[in-house]
Amino acid sequence: MSTLTALSFAAEDSATMLGRELKHSVRLLRLLIVSAILVPVVMLLLFDYILGRTIGHGLGSAARGAPYVDFLVPGILILTVAGSCGPTAINVTLDMTGGFVDRIRTMAVTRGSLLAGHVGGSVLRTLVATTAITGVALLVGFRPKASVAGWLAVVGIVAAFSFALAWLSAAIGLVSKSVAGANGSTLPLQFLLPFLSSTFVPVDSMPAGVRWFAANQPFTAVVDSLRALLTGTPAGNTPYVALAWCAAIALVAYLWAQASFRRT
Amino acid sequence: MNAITDQATRAAVSVTGLRKAYGEKVVLEGVDLTIREGEIFALLGPNGAGKTTIVRILSTLIPADAGTATIMGYDVRGEAGAVRAVIGVTGQFSAVDDLLTGEENLLLIGRLLHLPATVRRERAFELLERFDLVDAARQTPATFSGGMKRRLDLAMTLMGRPRLIFLDEPTTGLDPRSRQTMWQIIRELVREGVTILLTTQYLDEADRLADRIAVLDHGHIVAEGTPEELKRRMPGAHIRLRFTDAASLAEAARELPESTRDDEQLVLRMPYERGIRSLRDMVARLGDDVAVEDLSIHTPDLDDVFFAVTGNVPKEETR
Numbered sequence: 001m002s003t004l005t006a007l008s009f010a011a012e013d014s015a016t017m018l019g020r021e022l023k024h025s026v027r028l029l030r031l032l033i034v035s036a037i038l039v040p041v042v043m044l045l046l047f048d049y050i051l052g053r054t055i056g057h058g059l060g061s062a063a064r065g066a067p068y069v070d071f072l073v074p075g076i077l078i079l080t081v082a083g084s085c086g087p088t089a090i091n092v093t094l095d096m097t098g099g100f101v102d103r104i105r106t107m108a109v110t111r112g113s114l115l116a117g118h119v120g121g122s123v124l125r126t127l128v129a130t131t132a133i134t135g136v137a138l139l140v141g142f143r144p145k146a147s148v149a150g151w152l153a154v155v156g157i158v159a160a161f162s163f164a165l166a167w168l169s170a171a172i173g174l175v176s177k178s179v180a181g182a183n184g185s186t187l188p189l190q191f192l193l194p195f196l197s198s199t200f201v202p203v204d205s206m207p208a209g210v211r212w213f214a215a216n217q218p219f220t221a222v223v224d225s226l227r228a229l230l231t232g233t234p235a236g237n238t239p240y241v242a243l244a245w246c247a248a249i250a251l252v253a254y255l256w257a258q259a260s261f262r263r264t
Numbered sequence: 265m266n267a268i269t270d271q272a273t274r275a276a277v278s279v280t281g282l283r284k285a286y287g288e289k290v291v292l293e294g295v296d297l298t299i300r301e302g303e304i305f306a307l308l309g310p311n312g313a314g315k316t317t318i319v320r321i322l323s324t325l326i327p328a329d330a331g332t333a334t335i336m337g338y339d340v341r342g343e344a345g346a347v348r349a350v351i352g353v354t355g356q357f358s359a360v361d362d363l364l365t366g367e368e369n370l371l372l373i374g375r376l377l378h379l380p381a382t383v384r385r386e387r388a389f390e391l392l393e394r395f396d397l398v399d400a401a402r403q404t405p406a407t408f409s410g411g412m413k414r415r416l417d418l419a420m421t422l423m424g425r426p427r428l429i430f431l432d433e434p435t436t437g438l439d440p441r442s443r444q445t446m447w448q449i450i451r452e453l454v455r456e457g458v459t460i461l462l463t464t465q466y467l468d469e470a471d472r473l474a475d476r477i478a479v480l481d482h483g484h485i486v487a488e489g490t491p492e493e494l495k496r497r498m499p500g501a502h503i504r505l506r507f508t509d510a511a512s513l514a515e516a517a518r519e520l521p522e523s524t525r526d527d528e529q530l531v532l533r534m535p536y537e538r539g540i541r542s543l544r545d546m547v548a549r550l551g552d553d554v555a556v557e558d559l560s561i562h563t564p565d566l567d568d569v570f571f572a573v574t575g576n577v578p579k580e581e582t583r
Contacts, residue, residue: 009378016375020361027363027404099359099417106323106353107424108345109376 006110013110017117024091025125035087036129040080041136047072047200048140055201066231070144073137074226075199077130078219081162082194084129085169085186088122092173093182115170115257122166123159130158145232153239154229160246161222165189167253174260198223218245275334276301276428276459277322282331284317291317293483294331299461299476301427304454306474307463308570313480315463316356319432322461323353335428352426354418356433360405366392366416367401373423384423391419395449411442418449428459435469447473467566477566481574494569503534503546506558516554520546536561 025032047055048069056068095101095114104114134142146154169186176182196210197203197219206214214220221242228235277299284292291314299305307315320326322333324344332339338346361369367388374384392401395415405413414434421429431450435443450473454460464470470477471491479487479494487494505523507513507530516532517525523532534546550556 012378013376016372019375020364020372023368024363099355099357100361102325102355102357103353103359103373103420104376105325106348106351107373107376108348 010110010113013113014116014120017113018120019117021091021117021121022124025121032087032125036080036084036125037132040076040083040129040133043079044072044076044133044137045140047076058205059202066143067141069137069140069142070231071227072200073134073142073144074223074230075194076133076137077158077226078161078197078199078223079194080130080133081126081158081165082190082219084122084126084162085165085172085189086183087125088118088166088169089173089176089182089186090179091121092118092170093176093179096174097178112258112261115167115174115261118170118173119163119166122169123162126162126166127155127159144230146230147232150229150232154226157222157225157229157239157242157246160243160250161218164246164249164253167250167257171253171257171260174257193217193219198227218242218249221245274301275299276303277305277333277335277461279318279322279333280331282318282321282333283329284314284321284326285329291483292321292328295480295483295485297478297485299459301459302454302457303475304450304460304462304473306470306477307461307480308465308467308470308477308566309463309480310465310574314483315465315480316432318480319353319355319430319461319463323351323430324348349424350427351430352421352424352428353430354414354421354432354434355430356436358405358413358417360413360416360420362405365400365402365404366397366408369405369416369420370423373420377424379423387423387425391422395419396445409442411438411445414438414442414446415449418446422453426458428461429453431460431462433463433465435464435466443469467570471566479570479573487569487573491566494566495564497569497572501536501561501563503536503543504558504560504562505532505534505556506530507532508555508557512555516550516556519549519551519554530557533562 052068052072056071059068059071092115095118101114168189172185173182176185194200196214197217198214199219203211203214203220221238222245225235225239225242227233228238275298277297279295279297282292282295282297283290295314295318297305297318307318309315317326321328322335322340324340324347327341332341334340335347336350338350340347361372364372370388370391371384374388377384379387392398395418397412397416397419400408400412400416405416408416418431418434434450435446438446447469450460450462462470462473474491476490477488477494478485487497489497505516507516510527510530513525513527513530513532517523520532520534523534525532536542
């Protein structure tokens with residue numbers, strides 16, 4: 001087989017797997033709306049209406065005079081991206097523990113197309129969910145001041161972060177022996193790391209021990225760059241730091257996933 | 265044409281010295297097999313004998329530790345791509361996609377085989393008809409019976425028109441009717457020229473379907489041949505007498521010294537020669553006082569073969 005045919009088969013197989021993944025998403029639409037959209041929306045409303053006034057007062061100069069919701073929305077978007085880790089890992093584990101992966105392994109299907117389909121599906125689902133959540137945020141008073149280029153950069157960073165976390169989740173799904181294990185292993189990504197970052201409050205307000213970690217971990221770089229872009233304040237080099245994190249996570253997770261896929 | 269080459273080219277599967285161990289646990293200890301094109305070959309053995317391991321090695325899923333295996337002349341290790349193009353695998357665990365409808369499952373496989381759109385629609389339609397799945401075409405397997413799921417699974421395997429099909433315990437867990445349907449399907453496939461490697465732990469399944477059987481036990485092939493050849497290896501038929509109490513057993517054993525005695529089951533086994541005369545003679549020798557509870561004539565079946573060659577009691581059929 002020539003390299004060109006191999007490449008076109010790889011593209012075709014990945015597209016087939018992506019199509020399968022999207023069909024799955026449509027079949028599980030109600031479940032997905034709840035987990036990927038409603039949960040983040042409830043978090044948005046809780047933090048904004050219930051906790052927002054107190055947190056807003058405490059923000060001081062970090063809010064730059066804007067209401068807490070403007071500070072909060074970038075964090076909620078990243079929480080949404082992180083929330084997709086569970087379902088992505090679970091989907092991969094389901095394929096691995098069922099007979100599907102053995103079937104395609106005994107066929108001349110391009111290696112890696114299955115994971116590519118999962119990752120692609122995860123990114124697309126996340127983009128739909130974050131768009132819907134941005135719409136709700138606008139309804140409850142979110143007033144972004146981003147330029148068109150700023151919006152494009154926001155979409156790019158959300159997609160890149162989603163891509164990186166999707167590969168990481170796929171790798172976790174590959175090494176997990178059960179669905180419960182797959183979900184459990186992604187919980188630090190879904191909850192712990194977002195809270196230990198500038199998702200809800202600025203890292204300066206955190207205790208000294210946590211502060212260093214929070215200031216230097218990828219979630220903070222991603223949230224800070226989204227926040228700067230959306231509020232139209234100077235972002236400095238944070239977007240580049242964020243993209244570098246995304247690239248590094250995606251690369252390491254990709255290699256981990258490929259190695260685990262070969263081993264199993 | 266040279267007879268040896270002729271035979272070699274007609275081998276669908278050729279395996280020599282296959283070994284596999286998982287850590288300390290040796291699963292296959294040097295397996296040799298030849299499966300001719302167009303036959304149903306059954307690998308018969310209890311759970312853990314190594315049947316699935318052989319299927320996984322031959323279907324390119326896992327490498328062997330030692331030995332060689334070729335499928336249609338292609339080496340499973342070095343020419344895995346060519347092997348995959350000629351085989352189809354229906355494994356022990358259902359490989360249908362539960363979120364896709366019956367038809368979508370078939371079309372998905374068609375896409376992964378890079379079949380043109382019209383071909384995959386045609387084949388999907390044919391297979392749905394043939395396997396009585398037309399009603400299931402637009403439903404997801406969640407609503408399917410076990411037999412329907414297994415049929416869809418096999419239909420997916422057939423989308424690629426494989427020349428060699430591995431059926432790993434194709435009827436395990438099926439009800440008797442679904443089992444009959446599956447047997448019928450398997451026979452039809454072979455009539456169309458497909459070669460089948462079947463694994464099973466059910467002796468009657470191997471007996472009814474297979475042209476040749478290899479009995480696998482603890483990673484060794486302990487017997488091989490046609491069902492008839494295997495049965496011929498067994499001692500002749502016998503009459504089995506079961507008694508109500510030990511006293512009757514003891515008395516009957518005195519009267520019939522050529523019989524073998526099983527005290528635990530209160531059973532005597534008498535060699536049986538064809539014809540009613542030997543039976544009448546035996547009954548006359550027993551006399552009126554011996555309480556025989558049950559009498560049966562036992563001709564050797566694969567259970568006996570299995571018992572004789574493995575020393576294992578075969579799995580009781582509970583269906």
